[in-house]
Amino acid sequence: MENGYSNRETNRKEDINWSRFGLGSESAQRARANTSGFIDLSNDYGAGGHQASGANELFAEEQGDAPWWKSNFFISQPVLFGTWDGVFTSCLINIFGVIVFLRSGWIVGQAGVCSAITIVLFTVFTALISVLSAVGICERCRIESGGVYFVVAHTMGSRFGGSLGLLYCFGQAVGCALNVLGFGESMAELIGFGDSKWAVRGIAMAAVLLLSVINVAGVKWVIKLQFILLLILLSAGLDFMVGSFVHTDDGNGFDGWVSDNIIKNMWSKYHEGYSWFTVFGVFFPTITGVLSGINMSGDLKAPSTNIPNGTLSALGTGTFLYLVFVIFLGATCQRDALLKDFTIAKDVSVIHVLFLAGLYVSSMSSCLGAMYGTPRVLQSIALENVIPGIGVLGTGRGPNKVPLYSMVVVAVVTFAFIFIGEINTLAPIVTMPFLLTYAAIDYAYFALAQTFDIRHQREQRFHRPRMQHQISSDDSELDRLFPERTRHKVLRGESTSNSASPEENSETIPITPKINIHSKQKNWYSNLCNRWLSLFGAALKILIMMLVNWYYALACITAVFLVWLYIGTANPAVKPGIASEFRFLRWLRILLLRCIGRRVTDYEQIVNTPVHSGLEVTSTQLNEDNLDFPNRRRYHQSATVEGYTVSIDD
Numbered sequence: 202m203e204n205g206y207s208n209r210e211t212n213r214k215e216d217i218n219w220s221r222f223g224l225g226s227e228s229a230q231r232a233r234a235n236t237s238g239f240i241d242l243s244n245d246y247g248a249g250g251h252q253a254s255g256a257n258e259l260f261a262e263e264q265g266d267a268p269w270w271k272s273n274f275f276i277s278q279p280v281l282f283g284t285w286d287g288v289f290t291s292c293l294i295n296i297f298g299v300i301v302f303l304r305s306g307w308i309v310g311q312a313g314v315c316s317a318i319t320i321v322l323f324t325v326f327t328a329l330i331s332v333l334s335a336v337g338i339c340e341r342c343r344i345e346s347g348g349v350y351f352v353v354a355h356t357m358g359s360r361f362g363g364s365l366g367l368l369y370c371f372g373q374a375v376g377c378a379l380n381v382l383g384f385g386e387s388m389a390e391l392i393g394f395g396d397s398k399w400a401v402r403g404i405a406m407a408a409v410l411l412l413s414v415i416n417v418a419g420v421k422w423v424i425k426l427q428f429i430l431l432l433i434l435l436s437a438g439l440d441f442m443v444g445s446f447v448h449t450d451d452g453n454g455f456d457g458w459v460s461d462n463i464i465k466n467m468w469s470k471y472h473e474g475y476s477w478f479t480v481f482g483v484f485f486p487t488i489t490g491v492l493s494g495i496n497m498s499g500d501l502k503a504p505s506t507n508i509p510n511g512t513l514s515a516l517g518t519g520t521f522l523y524l525v526f527v528i529f530l531g532a533t534c535q536r537d538a539l540l541k542d543f544t545i546a547k548d549v550s551v552i553h554v555l556f557l558a559g560l561y562v563s564s565m566s567s568c569l570g571a572m573y574g575t576p577r578v579l580q581s582i583a584l585e586n587v588i589p590g591i592g593v594l595g596t597g598r599g600p601n602k603v604p605l606y607s608m609v610v611v612a613v614v615t616f617a618f619i620f621i622g623e624i625n626t627l628a629p630i631v632t633m634p635f636l637l638t639y640a641a642i643d644y645a646y647f648a649l650a651q652t653f654d655i656r657h658q659r660e661q662r663f664h665r666p667r668m669q670h671q672i673s674s675d676d677s678e679l680d681r682l683f684p685e686r687t688r689h690k691v692l693r694g695e696s697t698s699n700s701a702s703p704e705e706n707s708e709t710i711p712i713t714p715k716i717n718i719h720s721k722q723k724n725w726y727s728n729l730c731n732r733w734l735s736l737f738g739a740a741l742k743i744l745i746m747m748l749v750n751w752y753y754a755l756a757c758i759t760a761v762f763l764v765w766l767y768i769g770t771a772n773p774a775v776k777p778g779i780a781s782e783f784r785f786l787r788w789l790r791i792l793l794l795r796c797i798g799r800r801v802t803d804y805e806q807i808v809n810t811p812v813h814s815g816l817e818v819t820s821t822q823l824n825e826d827n828l829d830f831p832n833r834r835r836y837h838q839s840a841t842v843e844g845y846t847v848s849i850d851d
Contacts (some may be wrong), residue, residue, distance in 0.1 A: 209472050281502045286500070288494035288511025291573075294566035295490025295828055296519040297434055299383030300628070302560040304483060304542045305526040308537030313469040316530035321523045325516065327745070328488045330738030331639035332516060333644035336509040337730030341649060341719045342779060344504040348496030349638060350578045354587070356645040358778035363587035364764035365641050366578055368757060372634025373575040374611050376489055377568045378618035379627040381405040384564030387544070387557065387820050405619045412569050413612055416576075417603060430566040430676045437550070437559020438522055444551040445529045453548040454538020463532040470536065479629075482749040485525075487632040490567060491516055492642075496574030509726050572615075576607035583607070588764070588770045629750045633757045636742045643739035648780040650732035653718045655782055717779055 215625045282288075299642050309317045338344075344349055354362025385405035394400035415426060449457040456462055469477070494512045498504045530546065531538060538545050550556035553816050579604070582588060583595035618627060721727045746754035768775060 217382075233775075255735050263580075272409075282497070282500055282507075282509045283502050284511040284514075286428070286496055288507050289515050290431050291493045291497060292491060292512050292515030293518055294427055294431050294434060294563075294569075295493045296488050296515065296521055297438075297563060298487050298490070298567040299380050299560070299564040300484060301488040301523060301526055302546060302563055303386070303554075305523075306530045306539040306545045307533060307543060308480055308484055309466060309527055309531040309534075311469065311471055311475055312477065313466050314463065314528065316477060316480075317467045317527045317531065318524065319703055320477070320484055321520070321527055324481065324485050324488050325520045325523070327485075327738070327742065328364075328491045328639070329516060330734060330741075332491055333641050333726070333730050334643045334738065335492060336512070336726060336734040337646045337650060337721075337735070338642070339495075339505050339508050340722045340730075341653070342717060342722065344495075344498050344508070348498055348578050348581070349492055349607070349642070350572055350581050351751065352495060352778075353500065353638075353641055353645055354778065354780045356649050357641070357782045358781055359585060359587045359775035360765060360768045361641070361653065361778070363582050363768050363775070364761045365638055366582050367588070367764055368634045368761055369638045370575050370579050370611065371614065372566040372631055372638065373571045374614035375618050375627060375634075376486055376631045377409070377575075377611070377615045378405070378562045378621075379486060379631055380571070381408045381615070382619060382623070382627070384408055384561055384568075385562070387560050389761070390544070391557065393454065402619050406616060408565060408568065408613055409572075409612055409619075412565065412572050413608060415569065416572055416608060417598075425571065426648070427566065430562045430569070433562045434559050434566065437556050437562070438525070439466040440550045440552050440555045441546055441634075442525060442529065444549050444556075445533050447551060450548045454535040454545060455533060455548045457533055460533070462534060462536075466531040466534075466536055466539070472540075478745075478748045481630045482632050484628075485749075486635070487630050488519075489635040490571070492520075492639075493571075493574050496577060498576065500551065506724075509724070513726060572608065572611060572686045575611050576604040580604035587772065587775055588768060591615040629753055632749060633746055636746045637754075637757050637761065639833065640739040640742035643735040643742070644785075645778075645780065646730070646735045647732045648778075648783045648785070649718060650735075651783040651786065652780040654722070656718065706759065737758070759780055 253774055275695075308320065312320060335352055338356060342355065345355075350362050350366035353365050382401065382405050385401035385403075385408070385820075388404045389397060389400045392400075446458065471477075471480075494508050494515070501507045526546065529549070533549060534545055542548075544560075547553050547556050548558075562711065579594050580597060581595075583591045583593070586592060594604065594610065596606055597604050621627065664833075683829065721730070743754075746757070
């Protein structure tokens, strides 16, 4: 009887479709996500929603009975990447883009070698400040999926992050249109339709559709393709460098190193309508993909270390390649050829086909990175319900939550700007959203560092030494009378035992909770992250926006402000940032007053027990009569004391 009963119970359990309740197979468990949009920490992910401990996706075909085509072409397990395969590759193929191949010669022809080098170094310096700011944020607080949006929203608040995140996605989509237009130009010229704008646009749209299919297949195929693209790019760069030494082509304006072109091309010769800042605006979009590694934060093994190492290494390699193209073209080519022939670097190279392959790959790779990271930023904004009405964009497919609807939105915006036209027209439009986003990241790190100091000073004020003689029997009796005291001691790091040694009990005991902003780490790049450099970078980027194109700049700032107002009206309960304690205007006012020699009298309000005889106090009840405290005795008594700083002049 017992065996029959157990068999019936077993059969009954086997008949239950547990997948209806989200408790079925491993794939069903991995599909669960919490309301904040990050992966449920109870499955294969660890703390932060980005750490996988389950089976490796690369060997998925050996771990199940899925068909061969599904296991080889679609993701069946979450995939995580490291510094070189995830961050370095993504950043380098994004910053070594189509503008380097098609506009380096034109930039040298307009600005000259000296000013072109200055433009390159200034562009890299401007981006480097934002990279160091992002690195500082990564090592001082947690990083989860969402990329640039998460960095800004986690620091400055979801309201500010949502408005900047939308602008960043717009800039990425326009940048994608710029890159595929470069691909369309070169391909149309190759097949004999270089004068047809519709041929260029048709090829560009076909490229966007192809890259969208690759993104739908999954991040594994994106990374595998990026390795191949990076190899072709570096080969094309090497082909260009070798070609400048081994041959000449006088008919196309390539005279070689033995000519005096380096002297003739040394100084600027701007055509009407162009200046240093407009040429800078054309070149700047080539560096806009420098934060693409941050957009992969949800697919990295250790974002806090992978992002800094990979991003800084890619930026250094990209800077070297920029300078090679500028100097080599300026020293070997005639100025007229530099201004008129956008593909003159092809004539310099040894193997024209290899260089053209690098040109095509640079266009495709930059677009591939933009189409991978941008939809995931949109997905994070939608999943956190920051902006009402776009919740459907948070829908994802598969274990890595591929954002299909967000990809469609990005593709539509890209198609729209493909019809606008030319690279020189789109480049300034791309520059503005990225400059404003990078300025926000710079300010976010400054505010984060200032908030850490505010919290640290507050913690130090409320520290008190706890000696052995202070731990008395009265303390133990209070613990027994009020058990929650023990829990609060544990949260504060205090010892609940009276057997602690005097050395242990002489330590400083905080009475405020632990903060979620860490001090600077001891990594090789930590000392490069400086809050004052970040503040300078934020102001510098705003100034550059106005100098490059002031009405584009005002349009971007106005758009962000309007979205910020909309979020505050439609969704006022969004999460504040961890750096929200810092108030820039208040800090600036105090700084100005101190600079002119005025004393700043500040006060703070504290809660204290009424144990001081002869001191007039005002009683305050901390716990109110509500449903949260129906059974608690009223043993909390407090008082409010306001203290003022009094200065006595000698």
